[in-house]
Amino acid sequence: MIYDISPPITLDIAVWPGDTPPTRQVLLDMAKGDNLTLSTLHSTVHLGSHVDGPNHYGLGEPGIGEQQLEAYIGPCQVIHVSVERGMRIEPDQMKMPIDAERVLIATGTYPDPNNFNEDFAALSPELVDQLHEEGVILVGIDTPSVDLFESKDLPAHKRFLENEIAILEGIVLKDVPDGIYELIALPLKLIGFDASPVRAILREKGDLKHGGPRRATEEERREEERKRGE
Numbered sequence: 696m697i698y699d700i701s702p703p704i705t706l707d708i709a710v711w712p713g714d715t716p717p718t719r720q721v722l723l724d725m726a727k728g729d730n731l732t733l734s735t736l737h738s739t740v741h742l743g744s745h746v747d748g749p750n751h752y753g754l755g756e757p758g759i760g761e762q763q764l765e766a767y768i769g770p771c772q773v774i775h776v777s778v779e780r781g782m783r784i785e786p787d788q789m790k791m792p793i794d795a796e797r798v799l800i801a802t803g804t805y806p807d808p809n810n811f812n813e814d815f816a817a818l819s820p821e822l823v824d825q826l827h828e829e830g831v832i833l834v835g836i837d838t839p840s841v842d843l844f845e846s847k848d849l850p851a852h853k854r855f856l857e858n859e860i861a862i863l864e865g866i867v868l869k870d871v872p873d874g875i876y877e878l879i880a881l882p883l884k885l886i887g888f889d890a891s892p893v894r895a896i897l898r899e900k901g902d903l904k905h906g907g908p909r910r911a912t913e914e915e916r917r918e919e920e921r922k923r924g925e
Contacts, residue, residue: 698876698897700799700866701744702808708743709811711839715739740890741839743808746882747862751889752852760886766833766861767893770900771797771878773871780804780812783819783843783851797878798826799835799897801868808867813844823854835863835880835895866895876900 702708710716717738723729740759741747746767748759772795778784784800804816815838823841826834834841834855841851841862855862863880877898882891 696899698871698899700868700871700895700897701893702865702867704743704892705809707809709807709809710739711741712811714741717742738892740885740888740892741864742892744863744865744867744880744895745890745892746880747852747864748882748889748891749856750887752849753856756856758885758887758889759882759891760884760888762861762882764881766797767863767878767880767882769797769878770795770875771799771833771835771897772875773799773801773868773873773897775801775803775868775873778802778804778816780814780816781843783817784822785819786822786825789822789825791873793826793829793831795875796830797833797835798831799837799863799866799868799871799878801837801871803837803869805838806869808865811839815839815844817841817843817846818851820850820854823851823858823860827854827858827860831860833861833863833878835866835878837866837868839865863893863895871897 704717706717715738720735722735723731723733725732746759749756750758774791776784776788778788802816805812818841842849877900880893880895882893885891
């Protein structure tokens with residue numbers, strides 16, 4: 696089974712206040728007698744479900760198009776947490792062990808992608824550090840940001856940068872049960888850009904075992920080294 700965890704991109708979708716909402720300019724239209732339909736999209740790159748580039752929150756850091764793709768595809772864990780609106784999630788609110796290298800956190804505090812509410816929940820810097828210690832390489836959240844709306848110093852973003860963890864924001868997790876899945880959320884190769892929209896999906900992975908992020912075996916590492924040497 697596939698879970699589509701991306702909100703629909705329509706002209707009604709909400710973007711961060713002051714950012715560029717999506718618009719579509721139709722250049723050619725078959726309904727008007729043209730030989731094909733051709734349109735132009737004008738929008739923020741922080742649109743719907745999207746992944747941030749490090750240069751979004753770190754001066755001189757690489758853009759999303761320069762990022763390696765490994766973080767954005769592979770086993771992930773969906774975790775629903777109980778948190779009040781406008782609050783940061785602390786480590787003790789994660790009530791289950793981390794069993795994958797990618798973690799998607801469902802807060803339920805941003806319920807309607809077409810209506811921007813400023814009191815969504817976010818992540819504490821301490822939680823980001825703990826997830827890093829657990830071997831996590833990507834964190835996703837069902838809100839517009841990993842930091843609170845009014846935050847200017849962006850403490851969570853700074854911990855993501857320091858720990859080299861990828862950020863996935865704006866996903867929809869309300870209908871996805873807790874558990875282990877395969878995440879596919881590949882960014883476009885937008886060189887120098889600070890984010891990329893993604894069509895984020897989850898595939899059920901019933902054959903994945905609990906017990907911590909999977910590491911390559913010694914045999915697999917040797918085989919990979921052998922291939923590199925060829």
